Amino acid sequence: MRKITMAASLAVMMTVMAARANAEEFIVGAQLPLTGTLARVGAGMQEGVMVAADVFNKGNGKHKIKIVTIDDESAPAKAVAAVEKLASEGAIAITGGYGSNNISPASDAANKLALPYITSGGVDDNLVNSGRKNFFRINNTAGYEKAVLGTLADMGAKSVSIIFSTKEATSDLANSVQKALAAKGVKATAHSFDPAITDFKPIVNKIRLQDKSEVILMVGYENDYVGILRAARVLKPPVKALIGVWSLATPKMAAEFPDLMPNVYGTALLPFPATFDTADGKAFAAAYKALYKKEPDYLGQFGYVQSMLLFEAIARAADKGTVKKGGVAEELRKTDRETLIGRVQFGANGDNLNFVHRMAQHQGKNIVIVWPASNATGKMVYPGKPW
Amino acid sequence: MSGRLEPSRGWPLFVALLAAGYGAVPLLFGANQYIMSMVVAALVIGCVALSWALLGNLGGMVSFGHSAFFGVGAYVSAIVTLKAGLPVPAGMALGGAGAVVASLAMLPVLRLRGPYFALAILAYAHIFRIVATEWTSVTGGSGGIGNIPVLPTPLPNMFGVDMGGKTGAYLVILTIVLLFALAYRAIRASHYGLALRAMHDSEDATRVVGVNSTLLKGLMLMVSAFMAGVAGAFNAHYLNFLEPDYAFNGVWVTLPIVAAIFGGYRTIAGPVIGALVVYLLDQLVFKALIPTGHQLVLGGLLVAMIIFSPTGLLPLLQKPASKPGRNDHA
Numbered sequence: 037m038r039k040i041t042m043a044a045s046l047a048v049m050m051t052v053m054a055a056r057a058n059a060e061e062f063i064v065g066a067q068l069p070l071t072g073t074l075a076r077v078g079a080g081m082q083e084g085v086m087v088a089a090d091v092f093n094k095g096n097g098k099h100k101i102k103i104v105t106i107d108d109e110s111a112p113a114k115a116v117a118a119v120e121k122l123a124s125e126g127a128i129a130i131t132g133g134y135g136s137n138n139i140s141p142a143s144d145a146a147n148k149l150a151l152p153y154i155t156s157g158g159v160d161d162n163l164v165n166s167g168r169k170n171f172f173r174i175n176n177t178a179g180y181e182k183a184v185l186g187t188l189a190d191m192g193a194k195s196v197s198i199i200f201s202t203k204e205a206t207s208d209l210a211n212s213v214q215k216a217l218a219a220k221g222v223k224a225t226a227h228s229f230d231p232a233i234t235d236f237k238p239i240v241n242k243i244r245l246q247d248k249s250e251v252i253l254m255v256g257y258e259n260d261y262v263g264i265l266r267a268a269r270v271l272k273p274p275v276k277a278l279i280g281v282w283s284l285a286t287p288k289m290a291a292e293f294p295d296l297m298p299n300v301y302g303t304a305l306l307p308f309p310a311t312f313d314t315a316d317g318k319a320f321a322a323a324y325k326a327l328y329k330k331e332p333d334y335l336g337q338f339g340y341v342q343s344m345l346l347f348e349a350i351a352r353a354a355d356k357g358t359v360k361k362g363g364v365a366e367e368l369r370k371t372d373r374e375t376l377i378g379r380v381q382f383g384a385n386g387d388n389l390n391f392v393h394r395m396a397q398h399q400g401k402n403i404v405i406v407w408p409a410s411n412a413t414g415k416m417v418y419p420g421k422p423w
Numbered sequence: 424m425s426g427r428l429e430p431s432r433g434w435p436l437f438v439a440l441l442a443a444g445y446g447a448v449p450l451l452f453g454a455n456q457y458i459m460s461m462v463v464a465a466l467v468i469g470c471v472a473l474s475w476a477l478l479g480n481l482g483g484m485v486s487f488g489h490s491a492f493f494g495v496g497a498y499v500s501a502i503v504t505l506k507a508g509l510p511v512p513a514g515m516a517l518g519g520a521g522a523v524v525a526s527l528a529m530l531p532v533l534r535l536r537g538p539y540f541a542l543a544i545l546a547y548a549h550i551f552r553i554v555a556t557e558w559t560s561v562t563g564g565s566g567g568i569g570n571i572p573v574l575p576t577p578l579p580n581m582f583g584v585d586m587g588g589k590t591g592a593y594l595v596i597l598t599i600v601l602l603f604a605l606a607y608r609a610i611r612a613s614h615y616g617l618a619l620r621a622m623h624d625s626e627d628a629t630r631v632v633g634v635n636s637t638l639l640k641g642l643m644l645m646v647s648a649f650m651a652g653v654a655g656a657f658n659a660h661y662l663n664f665l666e667p668d669y670a671f672n673g674v675w676v677t678l679p680i681v682a683a684i685f686g687g688y689r690t691i692a693g694p695v696i697g698a699l700v701v702y703l704l705d706q707l708v709f710k711a712l713i714p715t716g717h718q719l720v721l722g723g724l725l726v727a728m729i730i731f732s733p734t735g736l737l738p739l740l741q742k743p744a745s746k747p748g749r750n751d752h753a
Contacts, residue, residue, distance in 0.1 A: 070715045107715050112662055112669055113464045121457040140569060141664045166569050202556050204566035204666065230553065
């Protein structure tokens with residue numbers, strides 16, 4: 037019996053090895069900012085891309101994915117050059133890109149080379165409204181807006197002060213939220229700031245003395261949040277909550293700014309410590325921890341989802357023999373499945389039709405998902421301020 | 424395009440460089456989009472470096488605000504071609520003209536010298552960036568402008584090599600740089616150039632003999648602005664995308680300064696050769712060896728160059744042939 041079992045095991049191993057040896061390998065290009073101003077977010081997405089390749093290659097004996105990464109140095113011209121170099125090295129599609137200003141010319145270059153381009157790094161709506169045929173995006177401003185408005189509605193806030201950077205993505209989101217709040221009868225006062233500004237005390241003081249709002253909504257980036265929260269900690273405006281969007285509800289922010297983050301809200305897909313219920317989620321978390329020896333974050337999660345959808349589309353196109361005939365983009369357009377960021381379906385313009393973000397709150401050392409109720413891992417602390 | 428362009432030994436080298444630029448490079452690398460992309464990007468930086476060096480060498484002014492001219496040129500050309508439907512070459516010329524108009528706003532700071540002028544012009548660059556961000560109805564605001572008309576292709580096909588796309592763009596920017604270098608040389612050889620050289624030795628003395636130094640410096644600022652503006656316009660049509668942070672980014676002044684100093688900013692060819700060497704070495708060699716963090720090697724190389732040859736690469740290469748003359752600075 038033991039001999040039979042050994043022989044069977046050997047046969048299975050040989051079959052698997054043979055399948056792996058015969059597996060068709062496809063090169064996928066990862067154009068990412070690993071240095072420059074977007075290095076941190078680029079590195080986060082890169083981790084997700086590599087985890088997706090690892091999970092896909094382990095679970096798919098028929099097709100293999102090889103990732104070739106080029107650092108675009110957070111510069112548009114180098115992003116274009118990176119896509120062109122990846123194409124010359126045999127990449128059949130591009131995953132990655134961060135910052136709409138880098139993604140736009142890079143995806144144009146990919147479009148000219150007939151390469152599908154999938155990203156989660158740019159929420160500028162021009163990206164999906166400029167007629168790029170092979171462009172796909174799994175997140176968008178609308179999804180962030182839903183999370184912010186949903187949280188404010190749950191809080192029952194009657195007045196909100198919006199502090200936003202004049203960059204495109206932040207302006208778009210702030211303006212959309214302001215309009216939506218005004219339509220609901222919520223008093224929304226907007227304060228724009230130049231991205232170069234580091235001292236937010238004048239704006240926060242204006243909110244404290246003039247707006248007297250219940251909630252401060254921050255629409256900016258990491259450094260902006262830190263500046264606003266520091267100013268708020270000094271001036272102590274009479275607010276009940278401080279909400280931000282991307283790059284705020286992360287374990288990194290909690291660890292680096294323990295005095296500024298308590299009770300602050302930010303969009304996040306994952307609680308911390310991260311928990312996963314689905315098989316896909318568990319595979320992601322296990323591979324992530326094995327590769328990077330740390331808890332996964334939302335950047336990795338986005339990178340993972342966009343890449344896994346692309347790899348699956350490549351596999352389907354390969355089965356049909358249409359990889360070199362535009363089949364990958366065609367298969368991506370047919371995508372309709374539940375992922376770690378929810379259901380993904382692409383519209384005619386390549387945008388994800390179903391994207392809705394989640395809102396989380398820093399509570400102690402944990403990050404708790406508080407909106408929507410279906411994904412909540414805890415209750416919101418409201419009123420709640422860092423000071 | 425040699426350093427001093429002396430007829431006896433400069434022209435053969437110049438002709439050889441022309442042959443290499445217009446013949447060898449497209450034939451050897453025309454099919455490689457990545458390398459052509461790198462060369463085009465290096466020449467854009469070289470063009471701005473040339474304009475920066477002209478202002479420093481002939482005008483005696485150190486500018487930290489050339490990104491203002493680059494950005495204004497890019498925006499003017501993008502807007503007039505996209506919204507008014509002008510052809511791209513006309514748009515690029517208007518881009519240069521727009522940068523000249525922008526330089527007029529800087530005339531009041533011409534009376535400042537040294538770091539005061541440098542800081543004042545840097546402030547102008549920030550002002551123009553904010554104007555581009557806030558003037559949403561014209562510039563598209565922080566979202567920028569997409570789908571900018573592409574560069575026209577000069578020669579669709581030559582000797583069986585596809586001259587469209589990257590190669591076409593390369594030929595356009597190469598021609599622009601060449602024309603600017605010849606213009607620089609003509610200015611330097613003219614009596615204006617003589618007066619500007621005299622101003623370097625003693626501005627007060629030249630004023631005493633009737634030279635209007637402020638006017639001359641203003642003219643150099645305008646010429647320099649035009650060059651940087653055309654480079655910005657080219658880049659906008661090459662990338663087909665523009666936004667304020669990119670168009671007015673500090674990199675459009677820091678990298679050209681590095682390139683100009685590396686190549687030798689007191690020569691005509693130095694800034695362009697500096698840009699080609701610095702950018703191509705960094706992107707094609709150092710980046711291949713160290714995918715992330717390759718800038719460290721470049722930084723070390725720059726420090727070594729400044730220590731061992733403060734006048735730059737080109738004067739270093741010319742040393743065995745001739746010792747530096749008294750008028751090398753101009």
